[in-house]
Amino acid sequence: MSIYDKSSLVLIPSGTKTGKVYSQKPVSGDGDFTFTRSSAATRVNADGNIEKETQNLLLQSNQFDVSANWVNTFSSETSGHSGYDGSSDAWLLTKTDAGGRIHQNFTASGVLTYSVYLKANASDYALIQLNGSGADKYMYVDLTDGSKGSIGGGNIDENIVDVGGGWYRCSITANTDATRVRIYPANSTGDVSATSGSIYIQDAQLEYGLVARDVITTTTTAVEGGITDNVPRLDYTDSSCPALLLEPQRTNLMHYSAPAPLTTTTSVTDKWVIYSATTGVVNDAIGVDGYKTATKYTNASNTVNDYMLYRFLNVTSGQTYTCSGYLKLGTATNACIVLNNGSAWNAIPNANFVATAAAGYDEWKRFEITFTAPATNKINVHIGYHNETGVDAQSLGNFYLDSFQCEAGSYATSYIPTYGSSVTRVADNNVRIGSQPDLIGQTEGTLFFEGTAEAGTEIIALHRSTLGGIFILSNSSSKVQFFAWYGNGVVINYSSTIDSTSNFKAAFAYKDGDTALYCNGQQISLRTEAFDPQITLQDVWLNQGGYAASKNKLNAKQALVFKTRLSNEELAALTTI
Numbered sequence: 001m002s003i004y005d006k007s008s009l010v011l012i013p014s015g016t017k018t019g020k021v022y023s024q025k026p027v028s029g030d031g032d033f034t035f036t037r038s039s040a041a042t043r044v045n046a047d048g049n050i051e052k053e054t055q056n057l058l059l060q061s062n063q064f065d066v067s068a069n070w071v072n073t074f075s076s077e078t079s080g081h082s083g084y085d086g087s088s089d090a091w092l093l094t095k096t097d098a099g100g101r102i103h104q105n106f107t108a109s110g111v112l113t114y115s116v117y118l119k120a121n122a123s124d125y126a127l128i129q130l131n132g133s134g135a136d137k138y139m140y141v142d143l144t145d146g147s148k149g150s151i152g153g154g155n156i157d158e159n160i161v162d163v164g165g166g167w168y169r170c171s172i173t174a175n176t177d178a179t180r181v182r183i184y185p186a187n188s189t190g191d192v193s194a195t196s197g198s199i200y201i202q203d204a205q206l207e208y209g210l211v212a213r214d215v216i217t218t219t220t221t222a223v224e225g226g227i228t229d230n231v232p233r234l235d236y237t238d239s240s241c242p243a244l245l246l247e248p249q250r251t252n253l254m255h256y257s258a259p260a261p262l263t264t265t266t267s268v269t270d271k272w273v274i275y276s277a278t279t280g281v282v283n284d285a286i287g288v289d290g291y292k293t294a295t296k297y298t299n300a301s302n303t304v305n306d307y308m309l310y311r312f313l314n315v316t317s318g319q320t321y322t323c324s325g326y327l328k329l330g331t332a333t334n335a336c337i338v339l340n341n342g343s344a345w346n347a348i349p350n351a352n353f354v355a356t357a358a359a360g361y362d363e364w365k366r367f368e369i370t371f372t373a374p375a376t377n378k379i380n381v382h383i384g385y386h387n388e389t390g391v392d393a394q395s396l397g398n399f400y401l402d403s404f405q406c407e408a409g410s411y412a413t414s415y416i417p418t419y420g421s422s423v424t425r426v427a428d429n430n431v432r433i434g435s436q437p438d439l440i441g442q443t444e445g446t447l448f449f450e451g452t453a454e455a456g457t458e459i460i461a462l463h464r465s466t467l468g469g470i471f472i473l474s475n476s477s478s479k480v481q482f483f484a485w486y487g488n489g490v491v492i493n494y495s496s497t498i499d500s501t502s503n504f505k506a507a508f509a510y511k512d513g514d515t516a517l518y519c520n521g522q523q524i525s526l527r528t529e530a531f532d533p534q535i536t537l538q539d540v541w542l543n544q545g546g547y548a549a550s551k552n553k554l555n556a557k558q559a560l561v562f563k564t565r566l567s568n569e570e571l572a573a574l575t576t577i
Helices: 568-575
Strands: 007-011 033-036 054-056 070-073 075-081 090-095 101-120 125-132 137-142 147-151 155-164 167-186 197-208 223-225 233-235 243-246 250-252 271-274 278-285 294-299 308-315 320-329 334-341 347-356 365-372 377-383 397-408 423-425 429-433 444-453 457-464 469-474 479-486 489-499 504-511 515-519 522-527 537-542 554-562
Touching: 054 197, 070 075, 075 101, 090 101, 090 167, 101 125, 137 155, 137 167, 147 155, 155 278, 167 197, 271 278, 308 397, 320 334, 320 347, 334 365, 347 365, 377 397, 444 457, 444 469, 444 568, 457 554, 469 504, 469 537, 479 504, 479 515, 489 504, 489 515, 489 522, 504 568, 515 568, 522 568, 537 554
Parallel strands: none
Antiparallel strands: 007 554, 033 429, 054 223, 070 101, 075 090, 090 197, 101 167, 101 197, 125 137, 125 167, 137 147, 155 167, 233 243, 243 554, 250 397, 250 423, 271 308, 278 294, 294 397, 308 377, 320 365, 320 397, 334 347, 334 377, 429 537, 444 504, 444 554, 457 469, 457 537, 469 479, 479 489, 504 515, 515 522
């Protein structure tokens, strides 16, 4: 019989659904963990890309008969035409007078991408518009060859993708307070004055972000997908096998987490500014999300005033913050990130970083800068050449940037996308199996965990029906700690020297007068204390945040429960890295 055959509960994260993490054993479902998180989140997926929540803000996104949400002006729409995807889901949009069009009203604000599939019919051109504050956001498209015509001055980017059969997916990206999207048949670039004409249309989409992602078809309500509310995260960071990622609440203070939109206006706040001889190109390369969302930064002169700057971030004196982002070198040999005090323009001590190829930045890699705010003020994030702290990176050439974050805390958590304002990801909560005492040994048993945990985390616990239980923790020094507490007080409180922020395996085997603590294949301690929970052990918790611990970052690769005290030989084998 293998050690796993002896277990009463096996969690090796591989299957989830909204509100639930499946255990492999027991097969009845009694060992499945419940889960809550009342916000979207991100994870690193099996392809190594950051996976975000996806959404389509338009309603009835492929039902253009104006029955509810679409409005036509001098136009008519018929369904049942051959689509780009081999279906019969395309529509023919026919104009009946000059300016004929179809549109949908809505309210959204921030960096938005509007996309729709288009094909020529009687008209060879089309116009798509994202209407909102400021200059019009639009693009004319030549549907005979998929080339770009006239564009609006308020766009961040435009994109046309040939999907075959005369179809093109056309999109515009803008930072706007948007109120309407429109589609027009056009007779030439810049001209919708013809009184007749028609084009085929299919699958309109409006979403936050810099690019058009996979199509989500909506009905009478907006549709979201990916890592939405209450969806557990199986994260593949640094591993081909997933870990269940559990994190505390954090807020990305940067209003624009992608280095876009870019401006040369130096008086703005909470935006990305390009200075002097530098340039920035949005959506220039494949980013960490697997889409073409990375910004290319080029420094041509290498003087102190050439850099990209995020201006400003509000910080509080004495608070610890961590700034992070993804960077990849192009022709530049290195790249510098420096944080400084926004009013005095003097550097924050130790708040700088230089990326080099030798450190792995010839590929996408995340950097982290942790600092203590010297004053309640606004700070700047400098990207590129800067020498005010003696850091002379000589960042001549280009490199790529993606997914920036600044959060209050001593370590970086998973990426929180922002598109015009700060965003909060709430804590992963209620990761538990409740009221299943038959899965837990009451007078003897073994609790096992593999993964990583930040300092001050209640990693895994067998809880009693009242206060107390059996715990594996990470203490305030990030060391694996073993703890048992019940009616008469603390029975065992033992801290190892094992670092909990690196992958570890720990087992707590308990029995009256014969308790063993193991970590990474080594016996940490043998205990002879009398051991009787006195009140039923009934719940299994991950990252609960109970006794002397918090809900900090936890990556759970395995969790096992046994109803017997495993032998010391079995404990050594089970915990060997």
